[in-house]
Amino acid sequence: MLQNRLQQLATNDDGFCFDPRTGETYQLNETAQVLLMELKRGRSESEAATLLAADFGISIHEAEADTQEFIQLLKMNGIA
């Protein structure tokens, strides 16, 4: 499950992220850090998007598209 997988990641406040399963390291920007934190907490994709929209005052459509794309990026990077 995505949440379990993400919970294995070690992250710090600078957006630095280490995946102990693969040994890879990543750099996240601020928005990605917010999303990763919410997903780690077990929020669903749409809950995370709603939070993002509220937090940054962007449209829910943009937030949903970006959240979806972020998860896609996690997959492409072998994290999720």
Add this chain to the structure above:
Amino acid sequence: MSPSKKSVKKYTKPSILKLGGPLYAKHGAASKNSVPVRTEIGRVPVAQLAAEFGSPLFVFVEDTIRANFRSYANVFKRLYPKTVFGWSYKTNYLKAVCAIFHEEGAIAEVVSDFEYEKARALGLPGDQIIFNGPYKPKNALQRAIKEKALIHIDSIDEIFEIENIANSLDLEARVGLRVNMNTGVYPQWSRFGLNFETGQALAAAKQLARSKAIKFEGLHCHIGTFMLSVEAYTIAAEKIASLFLEIERETGITLNYIDMGGGFPSKNHLKGVYQAPEVAVPSISEYASAITDTLKATFSDRELPTLILEAGRHLIDEAGFLITSVVSRKLLPDARRAYVLDAGVNLLYTSTWYRPTFELDGDEGSFLEPAVLFGPLCMNIDVVDSHLMLPPLRVGKRLILSPVGAYNVTQWMQFIQYSPAVVLVRKTGVVDVIRERENLAAVEGLERLPADLNQTEKSFQAQKIRKAS
């Protein structure tokens, strides 16, 4: 997408970069260097320009054009007062641009009947036009001879043609000879004019000197474009000056000018040159010294010939900007970020050889990711840049590309998309449209639809009904 009241945070698209991964290795990490920001062009806000005139948009700055011309002209005039400046039309022949150069004192350098007509239509007298090029149609030559334009010979056949026309008009044609030569630079532009080293240029000169129909006035060369070698100009000046003296010696005629063409680089980034333009591009003073020192040394014991120049890109490139906007974004299968812009290779002919600077119209932070910029054409080749580091951008974000003032608004393609408007920021800060955005009527203006193929919506509908029944 207007920010809600409680939110003050600026939104950035989420992004993640694998450190040490292939993209990272190839392009560097999320960098501390942010992408340069440009909020104004010629003191007019980019946002205002785009809102008023649309995107994409070419923007030229009158102050920059004039300042570029003046500093260049002053450098040459100081070293060599007998300098005449020509403006190379093909570099940018928008009327407003040519008019500014003419107002600054430049004559016209044209290379076709079309460009010749443009110069005349702008009110320039024929005797202030230099007519170059490998193909000058007969009626253009007739007009040029009648109007006393200076015609630069490209081939022996052209000499015969000009003699015939001049004889039939009972006029004398004003003529110079274009010479090509080895200046140690590759590629050698040997296809224009007649060659120095093989003696073809001297032979042609003798033919010109003998002709009763021709007033042979001087020599011309244009050794290449974006010439980073100052030395090449020294060699060219030495060769053309020695030919000048040899022609006078051997034929007894008096020549009065040497035209060294153009080719001086702008502060653009030629692909394959790894230094920044600020380092790679010599100053105009270096070129000016190379040329004028050589001429002064060669003609030390006699009257100096007039020096003619025909610079193009050096004078206009940096005065031109292209505003373009992100219309969509996507992830490529290799996790690279891609953007579709509203301007592509249709507008950026020079992007094949030169890599412009990309600026953003606002700060988007220093988290940079590798990005590919695609243009709007439904063509795989429409790639504006394939390895840029950019912050994550939202749709609508504007990028400003420069320098793009030379050879783009002339060589852009009428292909798939309408060409954008071109505006000029005036000295006063007023912005004038100097070319309207294309529309259907303008693009189809020269098309003719045979009457029997001219169907109306009604007849298409009737056809549909016929087929269906």
